[in-house]
Amino acid sequence: MKTLLVYLAVSAFCVFFSTVYSHFGHGVRSASMSLLFLYPLLGGAFAYLLVWLFCPAPERIRHSRVHFNLYNAGIATLAVGSTLRGVFDIAGTSSPYTVLYFAAGWLFAGIGALGFIRSAITRSRAGASGER
Amino acid sequence: MHVFHKPFRWAILYTLILTLATAYVLLDTFVIPRAGTAAISTASAASADTDTTVETAAGAQSDADPDETAAVITDTSYTDGNIQITLETIYVYDTAVYIADIQVSDASYLKTALAQGLYGRNIKETTSDMAEENGAVLAINGDYYGFRNDGYVIRNGILYRDVSGDNEDLVIDGEGNFSIIDESGTTAQSLLDAGAWQVLSFGPALVTDGEIAVSADSEVSQSKSSNPRTAIGQIGPLHYLVIVSDGRTGESAGLSLLELAGLFYERGCTVAYNLDGGGSTTLWFNGQVINTPTDGRSYGERKVSDIVYFI
Numbered sequence: 001m002k003t004l005l006v007y008l009a010v011s012a013f014c015v016f017f018s019t020v021y022s023h024f025g026h027g028v029r030s031a032s033m034s035l036l037f038l039y040p041l042l043g044g045a046f047a048y049l050l051v052w053l054f055c056p057a058p059e060r061i062r063h064s065r066v067h068f069n070l071y072n073a074g075i076a077t078l079a080v081g082s083t084l085r086g087v088f089d090i091a092g093t094s095s096p097y098t099v100l101y102f103a104a105g106w107l108f109a110g111i112g113a114l115g116f117i118r119s120a121i122t123r124s125r126a127g128a129s130g131e132r
Numbered sequence: 133m134h135v136f137h138k139p140f141r142w143a144i145l146y147t148l149i150l151t152l153a154t155a156y157v158l159l160d161t162f163v164i165p166r167a168g169t170a171a172i173s174t175a176s177a178a179s180a181d182t183d184t185t186v187e188t189a190a191g192a193q194s195d196a197d198p199d200e201t202a203a204v205i206t207d208t209s210y211t212d213g214n215i216q217i218t219l220e221t222i223y224v225y226d227t228a229v230y231i232a233d234i235q236v237s238d239a240s241y242l243k244t245a246l247a248q249g250l251y252g253r254n255i256k257e258t259t260s261d262m263a264e265e266n267g268a269v270l271a272i273n274g275d276y277y278g279f280r281n282d283g284y285v286i287r288n289g290i291l292y293r294d295v296s297g298d299n300e301d302l303v304i305d306g307e308g309n310f311s312i313i314d315e316s317g318t319t320a321q322s323l324l325d326a327g328a329w330q331v332l333s334f335g336p337a338l339v340t341d342g343e344i345a346v347s348a349d350s351e352v353s354q355s356k357s358s359n360p361r362t363a364i365g366q367i368g369p370l371h372y373l374v375i376v377s378d379g380r381t382g383e384s385a386g387l388s389l390l391e392l393a394g395l396f397y398e399r400g401c402t403v404a405y406n407l408d409g410g411g412s413t414t415l416w417f418n419g420q421v422i423n424t425p426t427d428g429r430s431y432g433e434r435k436v437s438d439i440v441y442f443i
Contacts, residue, residue: 027357069142097157
């Protein structure tokens with residue numbers, strides 16, 4: 001629940017940051033900047049809401065700490081990559097490195113999510129076996 | 133590996149990595165100068181006595197004969213045997229607009245220059261410094277090619293970049309005639325082979341075939357509202373119009389692209405093209421900056437990659 005609230009706060013900060021930055025963009029808009037908040041909101045808060053609803057046992061999170069760390073790193077990387085792309089869009093330039101942020105971000109988030117799901121399923125089966 | 137099970141250690145380590153990586157990307161994009169080399173290839177007039185052959189356009193310009201006629205210079209005009217320039221300042225659309233009408237005797241009087249004489253990213257100088265170094269009579273900022281990694285770059289007959297940005301480009305041939313091309317439909321090499329002497333990649337085209345080519349909705353992605361603007365057009369053979377507007381100040385709101393296009397259209401331009409604007413916009417004439425360069429936060433000339441000038 002704490003992680004969910006942190007992600008909500010980060011989403012709100014992203015909305016504030018992109019609004020202020022775009023205000024000084026002399027009319028230039030960037031979807032990467034305007035929609036920046038979606039990464040922490042959907043990838044962070046919403047994802048953790050699902051975990052909280054369907055996998056409430058805290059020990060499952062503890063046992064999947066590496067996966068959660070990877071997932072959080074992925075969402076952070078995607079958000080920073082989107083911010084950079086927005087800054088470059090508004091400035092009228094680009095960088096070949098921004099694509100690396102999205103590649104690394106999706107990779108980390110994907111590995112983290114899959115790892116957590118696999119871990120949760122394994123523990124669920126182990127728990128079910130133990131109940132018999 | 134156990135260390136990464138600790139949430140805060142991982143968060144701190146990864147935040148540090150992300151911060152350093154982002155700092156490098158920002159510095160690389162905005163600060164670190166990186167000289168490049170021309171995508172060298174030469175033309176019919178190529179010299180054979182060098183290791184690298186610089187390819188120039190087929191219709192390469194020849195230097196015009198120097199004219200000994202003494203120049204007559206006033207605050208709003210310049211006249212010698214080869215160049216006649218008159219500068220007019222008007223106030224329209226709540227904006228100060230500077231209009232230079234330029235007639236030259238030969239296409240070689242219309243030139244471009246690169247900052248520090250080098251091609252590359254983040255290699256910059258002010259328009260006025262480049263103008264003075266090149267002995268310009270009138271100069272404007274160019275397309276700021278060095279702020280982007282794509283968009284064709286041909287300057288003074290040399291091909292520097294053949295990477296399409298799907299932009300509309302201004303092509304100036306060896307005879308000094310303007311035309312507009314779409315990068316998605318051709319290569320810079322083929323433009324050079326066809327005689328392009330200068331190719332500027334920013335846009336959009338404001339006037340083509342004597343008709344306004346933009347609408348109120350079709351705005352360049354780099355600036356979508358009223359802004360300081362720099363643009364150049366052609367009225368007839370060796371007859372050009374440069375229009376620069378102030379903007380982002382209390383006195384001047386700036387122009388939309390449609391308003392800018394209208395000014396060229398009213399003055400009979402057959403082709404007109406929008407160059408880099410905003411904080412880059414600078415008009416230098418007879419040794420001084422004429423407009424009020426500002427990025428909206430502070431006043432003063434921005435350093436840019438290139439200029440278009442008359443000598």
